[in-house]
Amino acid sequence: MFNWKKDPHRRLNPLTGDWVLVSPHRTRRPWQGQVEPAAAPVQPEYDPKCYLCPGNSRAGGKRNPAYRSTFVFENDFAALKPGTPVHASNRGGLLIAESEPGICRVLCFSPKHNLTIANMKPPDLRKVVDAWVGQYLDLAANPGIGYVQIFENRGAMMGASNPHPHCQIWANRTPPNEVAREQASQAAWLERRGRCLLCEYAEIESAKGVRVVEENPGFLALVPFWAVWPFEIMLISKRHLSAIDRLSGAGRSQLADILLRVTARYDRLFQVSFPYTMGFHQRPTDGAEHPEWHLHAHFYPPLLRSATVRKFMVGYEMLAAPQRDITPEAAAARLRAL
Ligand code: H2U
Ligand code: ZN
Numbered sequence: 652m653f654n655w656k657k658d659p660h661r662r663l664n665p666l667t668g669d670w671v672l673v674s675p676h677r678t679r680r681p682w683q684g685q686v687e688p689a690a691a692p693v694q695p696e697y698d699p700k701c702y703l704c705p706g707n708s709r710a711g712g713k714r715n716p717a718y719r720s721t722f723v724f725e726n727d728f729a730a731l732k733p734g735t736p737v738h739a740s741n742r743g744g745l746l747i748a749e750s751e752p753g754i755c756r757v758l759c760f761s762p763k764h765n766l767t768i769a770n771m772k773p774p775d776l777r778k779v780v781d782a783w784v785g786q787y788l789d790l791a792a793n794p795g796i797g798y799v800q801i802f803e804n805r806g807a808m809m810g811a812s813n814p815h816p817h818c819q820i821w822a823n824r825t826p827p828n829e830v831a832r833e834q835a836s837q838a839a840w841l842e843r844r845g846r847c848l849l850c851e852y853a854e855i856e857s858a859k860g861v862r863v864v865e866e867n868p869g870f871l872a873l874v875p876f877w878a879v880w881p882f883e884i885m886l887i888s889k890r891h892l893s894a895i896d897r898l899s900g901a902g903r904s905q906l907a908d909i910l911l912r913v914t915a916r917y918d919r920l921f922q923v924s925f926p927y928t929m930g931f932h933q934r935p936t937d938g939a940e941h942p943e944w945h946l947h948a949h950f951y952p953p954l955l956r957s958a959t960v961r962k963f964m965v966g967y968e969m970l971a972a973p974q975r976d977i978t979p980e981a982a983a984a985r986l987r988a989l
Contacts, residue, residue, distance in 0.1 A: 655978065656978060656980075658675075659673065659676070660673050662877045664877035665836060666832070666833045666836050666837070667832045667833060668832065668836060669972070670972055671877055671879050671974065672967075672972050672973070672974040672975070673974075673975055673978060674975070674976055675978050677976040680976075686959045687960070691807065691923075696764055697764055698764045698815075701764055701815050703757070703815035704762070704764050705717045705718050705762045711728070713727065718759070720761070720762070720775070720778050721760060721778055721782040722758070722759040722762075723757070723759075723786060724756065725754070725757075726756055726757050726819070729755035731751060731752065731753025731754060731755050731821060733752055733754055735750045735752040735753075736750060751823055751825065752795055752824055753796070753823030754796065755820070756819070757817055757818075757820075758779075758817060758819075758820060759816065759817045761775060761779075763816075764816075767914065767918075767924055768910055769914035769915045769917070769924070769925075770915075771816070773904070773907055776907040776911060777903060780895070780904075780906050783801055783895055783931075784895050784898070784903065786820050787801070790820070790822040797825055797937045798822065798823060798825070798826040798937075799821075799822045799936055800827065800931075801818060801819075802819055802821075802929065803927075803929045803930065804819070804928050805925075805926055805927050806926025807926070808926040808953055809926045809927060809953065826935050833932055834935070834944065837849070837945065838943040840943070847891050847942075847943065848943075848945065849887055849945035849947060850891050853887045856871065862875070862876060862980060864986045865909060865912040867908050867909055868905060869888065869889055869898075869902050869908075869909070870889060870905055870908075870909040871886070872884055872885070872886050873885055874979040874982045877979075878979045878982070879964075879973040879975060880953065881975060881976075881982055882917070882954065883949070883950060883982075884913055884949075884950040884952075885948070885949055885950070886910075886947060887945070887946075887947045888947065892945070892946045893940070893941050893942070893944040894944065894946055895946060898946075916986050921954060921958040923958040925952055926952060926953060928952075929949065929951070930948060930949060931947070931948045932948070933946045
């Protein structure tokens with residue numbers, strides 16, 4: 652008899668079409684590999700050397716205003732530039748390239764250098780949600796922008812260049828790979844079943860409850876059935892909304908609330924400020940209605956079994972398929988129990 656808790660199996664991610672290998676019996680193997688530094692140093696509320704603190708000079712030479720809430724600026728080292736000349740080339744169907752215009756911004760969540768989402772006040776985090784909506788709409792109004800990716804790299808382990816609470820916004824012409832794959836899956840599902848993929852998925856998870864970690868009237872936070880990262884979490888809007896601009900005032904506060912709950916749980920898991928990459932997936936900004944799109948966010952945290960042992964995506968994962976040991980159900984149970 653097949654046992655989900657013990658027997659190796661693979662699970663399908665219906666959003667991307669990828670399979671993940673689940674090997675629950677491997678959790679007991681010893682670890683003699685790399686160990687991460689235990690805890691980041693305690694930060695001051697204001698750091699005179701921080702590029703993002705109010706009133707300080709940035710690396711590009713510009714000076715930040717004495718901001719008191721959120722603050723947005725154009726990334727001084729933008730990966731995408733608005734005036735990129737048009738170009739497309741194709742050699743034999745193998746060497747294919749095209750120019751990619753876009754805009755990159757940085758959004759500081761708070762003037763306080765030592766905060767993280769997990770310890771912000773709900774009304775202050777609501778202002779961050781309002782800023783995300785404002786940026787989404789502002790960038791969407793640009794006819795050259797087809798997709799707006801909002802993401803936060805939290806913690807040095809995830810490559811964040813600075814502990815000051817902030818996120819990045821990269822907006823470009825073409826929906827990027829992950830978004831394009833999710834869009835194709837959601838569109839095909841809607842076409843085939845006449846319903847939204849994530850609406851149906853959220854119903855299944857709500858009814859079962861085994862992978863749900865947190866919820867409020869607007870959002871469900873769960874470890875997806877197909878999670879790759881050990882403590883991966885997906886936030887799903889309970890209502891069918893294509894993007895954050897469709898959230899009501901209450902919906903924006905519910906988003907702030909679920910973000911606080913999830914990040915606070917993460918911080919309690921290994922008693923450290925939990926590193927992760929988080930970002931929203933939502934309706935492309937090409938002007939179409941996109942009924943297939945269902946607003947959601949992914950949290951991809953690297954920690955595996957303690958504050959100092961992280962998951963590496965190498966070896967089999969680079970060459971073949973992602974793999975996990977602890978089951979998504981076990982991960983959800985641990986997060987729920989905190
Ligand atoms: P990350 O911590 O996720 O790397 O985001 C910080 C961004 O801030 C990064 O993209 C930008 C970097 O280019 N930045 C500036 O635009 N100006 C600065 O003075 C420092 C950092
Ligand atoms: Zn700072």
